[in-house]
Amino acid sequence: MAGLRTETPAPESIVLHGQSRVLEIGFADGSLFRIPFELMRVHSPSAEVQGHGPGQEVLQTGKREVGVVELEPIGNYGVKPVFTDGHTTGIFTWEYLYFLGSQQAELWQDYERRLKEAGVDRDAPMAAAGGGHVHGHGCSH
Template sequence: MAGLRNDTPTPESLTLHGKSRVLEAGFSDGRVFRIPFELMRVYSPSAEVQGHGPGQEVLQTGKREVDVVELESVGNYAVKPTFSDGHDSGIFSWDFLYFLGDQQARLWAEYEKRLAEAGVDRDAPMVAASASGHSCGH
């Protein structure tokens, strides 16, 4: 999912819309996605969010108002956003961006289910990791 496959459409345009907090991505197959910054942030492919293996994902909360303050190119295959909360370690490959856009409805539903299972609200502040928790330096 997060790798780069030869059959994945590539972006022909990427536009940050700060007021509506979405990344508009136009792909070579003609599809255009409006991916909310919040969705990008809660599904960031970074170790800080995804952990280092299955079951180690860190549920993100309080990201509704997050902005993308910078979008840096990574070679010819990805972008690295810097979010207003300081998170900047996720590299979004073209196929991962396409996946986020294409699967938005399912991803939102999964996120809302995880929030409900954890008994937390989408707007709840993030709980700091414990000393025995994540140790990537982020």
Template sequence: MAGLSSATPTLESITLHGQSRVLEVGFSDGSQFRIPFELMRVYSPSAEVQGHGPGQEVLQTGKRDVGIQDVEPVGNYGIKPTFTDGHDSGIFSWDYLHFLGTQQQELWEDYQRRLEAAGVDRDAPMAPKGHGGGHSCGH
């Protein structure tokens, strides 16, 4: 999902809405999505969130009010946002943004199921790194 698929429409517009905390994206097929920053943060494609393989995902909590303080373009295929909680290692390809937009409802439902299964609240603070099985790259 990280690369560009020939089946994915081309990104044509991108607007950061800081106050409402959504990223608005428009694609060449006419589709437009308003992707909440929280959804982007809890489904960041980074290894810090996704792990290095199936089953290594790190459940993200306490991200309801996360913002995006900066967005850097990455080549002609994606963006690298810097979130207000300091997370900045995820590269969101056009494919991945399209996936987040089209699958938004299913992803929210999956997130809620994972929170419930873990017995944690969406607004619970994240466990400190090194506790609760979290992994960080490079250490």
């Protein structure tokens, strides 16, 4: 499939489980991952979450109950989830989904460490961004 590195196995199945809030994705190498929507949301590859460069990441909170209402296919290389909190700008390539699935334990530990360092609770509402707005990523500032 286009957009995949040769070492990334091709996806063979993808299922949204709304009740348990996980994306289940199977790859050609036999890997089957159940990626929680919360993990996807807090590690979204969007500029809103990742910022526009190193050190500009925006720590996401209050995403434990986030859902995914739709997965929009993006070419042959990934999907764009529509999250229930209105976030729609992250394009998740097959390679990135494989990374999220295979590195879940480490990513959760890193997320919990970042929360602790920031002195913020995982379920705290998102703080207002620098421009005083709660949603959006404010590229125009």
